[in-house]
Amino acid sequence: MSTWFITGASRGLGLEIARAALRGGDTVVAAARNPRRLPADLLGSDRVLGVTLDVTRSEEITAAVEAAVRRFGTVDVLVNNAGRGLLGALEEVTDAEARALFDLNVFGLIAMTRAVLPVMRAAGAGKIVHIGSRSGFEGEPGVSMYNASKFAVAGIGEALAVELAPFGIQSMVVEPGVFRTDFLDTSSLSTAARRIPAYDGTPAHATLDWAGTANHTQLGDPAKGAALIHEVTCGDELPGHLALGRDAIERQQVKIRSLQADLAAWQDKSAATACDDADDTEAAA
Structure with a gap:
C-alpha cells in the first residue's frame, strides 16, 4: 500500500487518479482549494485525507504535507496535477495574466515538490508524477503561454529524474492530450482579456473558437487515463514521459x-x- 498526495484532486484527472489509487488499495491525500467539494466516495473513505491546498500559498503547502505525514507516516507518490489553461495570442496576453499562470502551473509545482522531497529522501524512495500536457511537447497557436508553462514542467521533470536518482526517487512527466474533463470550463481555462481583431481568421483565434465548442466532447476518457497513470506509477521503473491519449x-x-x-x-x-x-x-x- 502506498500513500498518494494528489493536488487538484476535487475533479478532472486529479479526482480520477485518486479513485484509481483507492481501487488499488492505496491511501490518498486529496488536496483541493476547498476539500468540502471532494465527492462523497472520497470523503466517505477512511483511506482518504482531504486537505486544503492552494499550491500558490506556501503556508498551505507546509500544513498539507505535515498533515499527510501525521496521518499516513509518509508520502510515497506525489502527483503534481493542479493547474489551469490560458488562451490567447502571445500579443494579447498581459504580463499579469502570464505571471498568474506560471505562479500556479510552474512555481506551485516547484514549491510542492520541494516540500515533499525531504520526506522522500528520508525514506530513500518516492515517485513524483508531473501532469504536463501534449502542449508541453509541441507549441500550438493560441496557447503559447500555456505551452511555455508546460514545457517548463517537462524540463523540471526530466531534470529531477536524474537529480533525484541517487536518493531512490523517480520522476515522470505525463503528457495528456484532450480529455473529457472540465478543463475547457471557465473555472479551469482563462482567455486573455484583450482580443486583437487582426488575429481573427488566423490559427491563434481558431484555437479559441475550437475551445468554445469542444467542451465535454474531447476524445479522452479521464477514468481510463487515470487508470493507466496508476498502473504505470505502480511499476518498478517510471518512464521519463508518458504520452496519454491517441x-x-x-x-x-x-x-x-x-x-x-x-x-x-x-x-x-x-x-x-x-x-x-x-x-x-x-x-x-
Whole structure:
C-alpha cells in the first residue's frame, strides 16, 4: 500500500487518479482549494485525507504535507496535477495574466515538490508524477503561454529524474492530450482579456473558437487515463514521459519527425561550428 498526495484532486484527472489509487488499495491525500467539494466516495473513505491546498500559498503547502505525514507516516507518490489553461495570442496576453499562470502551473509545482522531497529522501524512495500536457511537447497557436508553462514542467521533470536518482526517487512527466474533463470550463481555462481583431481568421483565434465548442466532447476518457497513470506509477521503473491519449501520441510523432528533419537539414553545418582544435581537445580529455 502506498500513500498518494494528489493536488487538484476535487475533479478532472486529479479526482480520477485518486479513485484509481483507492481501487488499488492505496491511501490518498486529496488536496483541493476547498476539500468540502471532494465527492462523497472520497470523503466517505477512511483511506482518504482531504486537505486544503492552494499550491500558490506556501503556508498551505507546509500544513498539507505535515498533515499527510501525521496521518499516513509518509508520502510515497506525489502527483503534481493542479493547474489551469490560458488562451490567447502571445500579443494579447498581459504580463499579469502570464505571471498568474506560471505562479500556479510552474512555481506551485516547484514549491510542492520541494516540500515533499525531504520526506522522500528520508525514506530513500518516492515517485513524483508531473501532469504536463501534449502542449508541453509541441507549441500550438493560441496557447503559447500555456505551452511555455508546460514545457517548463517537462524540463523540471526530466531534470529531477536524474537529480533525484541517487536518493531512490523517480520522476515522470505525463503528457495528456484532450480529455473529457472540465478543463475547457471557465473555472479551469482563462482567455486573455484583450482580443486583437487582426488575429481573427488566423490559427491563434481558431484555437479559441475550437475551445468554445469542444467542451465535454474531447476524445479522452479521464477514468481510463487515470487508470493507466496508476498502473504505470505502480511499476518498478517510471518512464521519463508518458504520452496519454491517441492525439498525444500522434502529435508527438509529428513533432519528432519535424525535429529529425530539421536536424538532418543542418546537421553537417551545425557540427562544423566547433573550434578548429576541438577534436584535439576532446582527444586529450
